[in-house]
Amino acid sequence: MSAFDYDLFVIGGGSGGVRAARVAAGEAGAKVALAEEDRYGGTCVIRGCVPKKLMVFASGYGAMADEATAYGWDITAGAFDWSKFSGRLNSELDRLEGVYRKLLAGSGVTTYDARARLVDAHTVALSTGETVTAKHILVATGGRPVRPDMPNAHLGIVSDDIFHLETLPKSILIIGGGYIACEFACILAGLGVQVTQYYRGAQILRGFDEEARGLIAESMRDLGIKLHTGTNIVEMHRAADVDDDLMSGPAEDVQFGGATSEAPGTGPIRVKATHGAIEDFDVVLFATGRTPNTADMGLEGVGVTLGRAGQIEVDAYSQTKVPSIYAIGDVTDRVNLTPVAIREGMAFVETVFHGNPTPVDHALIPSAVFTQPELGTVGLTEEQARDQEPIEVYCTSFRPMQTAFAEKPNRVLMKLIVSQKNRTVLGCHIVAPNAGEMIQLAGIAVKMGATKEDFDRTVAVHPTMSEEIVTMRKPMRTA
Structure with a gap:
C-alpha cells in the first residue's frame, strides 16, 4: 500500500x-x-x-x-x-x-x-x-495580468476583465504594445469602439520580425486605431474627481496622487500622456505584462x-x-x-x-498574433538570424485579390529567412488574413529543416495568397 x-x-x-x-x-x-x-x-x-x-x-x-x-x-x-x-x-x-x-x-x-x-x-x-x-x-x-505600480491603477482594467464588461465602451485607451494589447485594439476597433493605444517603445510587438511589426502597425492605423508609440501614461484620475489644473503642468512635472480614491466610482477616466495630451476615456485597459x-x-x-x-x-x-x-x-x-x-x-x-526521460522541445514553435490582419511566425526573425549567420531574405508584400477587388488598401506580407550556408529556411513570417492557419503548415516544413529549394520544388496553389511562399525566386536582400 x-x-x-x-x-x-x-x-x-x-x-x-x-x-x-x-x-x-x-x-x-x-x-x-x-x-x-x-x-x-x-x-x-x-x-x-x-x-x-x-x-x-x-x-x-x-x-x-x-x-x-x-x-x-x-x-x-x-x-x-x-x-x-x-x-x-x-x-x-x-x-x-x-x-x-x-x-x-x-x-x-x-x-x-x-x-x-x-x-x-x-x-x-x-x-x-x-x-x-x-x-x-x-x-x-x-x-x-498585472497592473502597473502607479496611483489610481485600480481605475483601469486588465485583459481578464474584458470578457465581463456589462456594456461595450464608446472609447478605450489600451496601454501596452505586446500581442495582447494589439489583439484587443483590433478586436474592439472592429466592434465599433474608438480605440487609442499608447506604447512606450518605438514599435509595437517587440520580439517579432521588424518588417511584420511595421505592416501590422500601419494596418492598425488604417482600422482607425490611434496608435501612439514612444508614449506612456503619466497620470490618471476619475474625471469627475479632478480639476483640469491638477493635470495641466508639463508631463515631467506632474506629481502622482491628488484625487486618488479607494473606490473606482463612475464616469470617464482622465489620462495624461507623456506627450502632454489630456483625454477622457470610458475604459483604460492595462496590457502591460503578466x-x-x-x-x-x-x-x-x-x-x-x-x-x-x-x-x-x-x-x-x-x-x-x-x-x-x-x-x-x-x-x-x-x-x-x-x-x-x-x-x-x-x-x-x-x-x-513511463520511465522514459523526455525533455521538452522548445525550438521552432509556430505561433500567431490575432491582430487584423493576423501575424503567423515560426523560427528566427530577420534581426535574430543576421546576428547569427549570413542570410538571404525573400520577401514580398502585396494587395490580396479579395480586398483589392473591393478597392481596399489592405496589404499582406510573405517572408522567408534563409541560411546562406546550408539553404535551410530559418524563419517564416506571414502577415495576412488567416496567417495562423498558414503558419501551422509552414511550421512543419521549417521544423523538418526544409531548404529554400524544397520550398521552390513545391508547386503553387493558385490563386492564393500563400502561393507566394513557394514562388519567391530571388532574395530581396542579404545580410
Missing part, C-alpha cells in the same frame, strides 16, 4: 495541468488528484485564447457588408449587440468548463475546488482545511527556486530543485503558449510515469 494519498497531485486546472492529470490517470494508471481554485480550463479556455478568438471572429463581421457591396451584394451592416454576444460567449465558456470537468472525472481524477498550498515536498494543504499527500506534485498554476501565479504557495519554503520574475525554475524535464515537485506551463515562464503547456504536461507524464 502506498505511503501517499496520491501518486500525483496537480495544482492548477488549466490546459497543461488537466492534460497531465488525465494522461497520468487514464493511460499510466496513476492515482491522481487535481486542485483548482477558480474555473477549470484556465487562462486559455476561460479568459484567454478561446474567448479572445471568438471576439476576433465577432469583430470581423462589421467590415463584411461594405466589402460585399463591391461584389454586388445589397447588404447593410446593422449594430453590434454586445449583450447578445457576451451572453452566448459565457454560455460557451460554461460548456467548455463542463467538458474539462467531465474529462477529468472520466479519467478517474479526483478534483478539489480549492486553493492548494505546499506544506512540504509531498504534502499539500487545501483551502477547505484538508491536507493530502502525493509522491509527485505538479504545479501548473499559470499566470495572471506574472506567474506563484505568490503565497509555500514554494520557497519547501525549497523550490523562483526566478526574478517569480517563475518556477525547472530543468529540461520540468523538475524543480525539489525532486518530487515539477512545474509546467506559464508558471515556468519558458514559452507561454497553451500547446506548449500541453506538450510539457505530456513530457512530464512520459518522464515520471
Whole structure:
C-alpha cells in the first residue's frame, strides 16, 4: 500500500495541468488528484485564447457588408449587440468548463475546488482545511495580468476583465504594445469602439520580425486605431474627481496622487500622456505584462527556486530543485503558449510515469498574433538570424485579390529567412488574413529543416495568397 494519498497531485486546472492529470490517470494508471481554485480550463479556455478568438471572429463581421457591396451584394451592416454576444460567449465558456470537468472525472481524477498550498515536498494543504499527500506534485498554476505600480491603477482594467464588461465602451485607451494589447485594439476597433493605444517603445510587438511589426502597425492605423508609440501614461484620475489644473503642468512635472480614491466610482477616466495630451476615456485597459501565479504557495519554503520574475525554475524535464515537485506551463515562464503547456504536461507524464526521460522541445514553435490582419511566425526573425549567420531574405508584400477587388488598401506580407550556408529556411513570417492557419503548415516544413529549394520544388496553389511562399525566386536582400 502506498505511503501517499496520491501518486500525483496537480495544482492548477488549466490546459497543461488537466492534460497531465488525465494522461497520468487514464493511460499510466496513476492515482491522481487535481486542485483548482477558480474555473477549470484556465487562462486559455476561460479568459484567454478561446474567448479572445471568438471576439476576433465577432469583430470581423462589421467590415463584411461594405466589402460585399463591391461584389454586388445589397447588404447593410446593422449594430453590434454586445449583450447578445457576451451572453452566448459565457454560455460557451460554461460548456467548455463542463467538458474539462467531465474529462477529468472520466479519467478517474479526483478534483478539489480549492486553493492548494505546499506544506512540504509531498504534502499539500487545501483551502477547505484538508491536507493530502502525493509522491509527485505538479504545479501548473499559470499566470495572471498585472497592473502597473502607479496611483489610481485600480481605475483601469486588465485583459481578464474584458470578457465581463456589462456594456461595450464608446472609447478605450489600451496601454501596452505586446500581442495582447494589439489583439484587443483590433478586436474592439472592429466592434465599433474608438480605440487609442499608447506604447512606450518605438514599435509595437517587440520580439517579432521588424518588417511584420511595421505592416501590422500601419494596418492598425488604417482600422482607425490611434496608435501612439514612444508614449506612456503619466497620470490618471476619475474625471469627475479632478480639476483640469491638477493635470495641466508639463508631463515631467506632474506629481502622482491628488484625487486618488479607494473606490473606482463612475464616469470617464482622465489620462495624461507623456506627450502632454489630456483625454477622457470610458475604459483604460492595462496590457502591460503578466506574472506567474506563484505568490503565497509555500514554494520557497519547501525549497523550490523562483526566478526574478517569480517563475518556477525547472530543468529540461520540468523538475524543480525539489525532486518530487515539477512545474509546467506559464508558471515556468519558458514559452507561454497553451500547446506548449500541453506538450510539457505530456513530457512530464512520459518522464515520471513511463520511465522514459523526455525533455521538452522548445525550438521552432509556430505561433500567431490575432491582430487584423493576423501575424503567423515560426523560427528566427530577420534581426535574430543576421546576428547569427549570413542570410538571404525573400520577401514580398502585396494587395490580396479579395480586398483589392473591393478597392481596399489592405496589404499582406510573405517572408522567408534563409541560411546562406546550408539553404535551410530559418524563419517564416506571414502577415495576412488567416496567417495562423498558414503558419501551422509552414511550421512543419521549417521544423523538418526544409531548404529554400524544397520550398521552390513545391508547386503553387493558385490563386492564393500563400502561393507566394513557394514562388519567391530571388532574395530581396542579404545580410
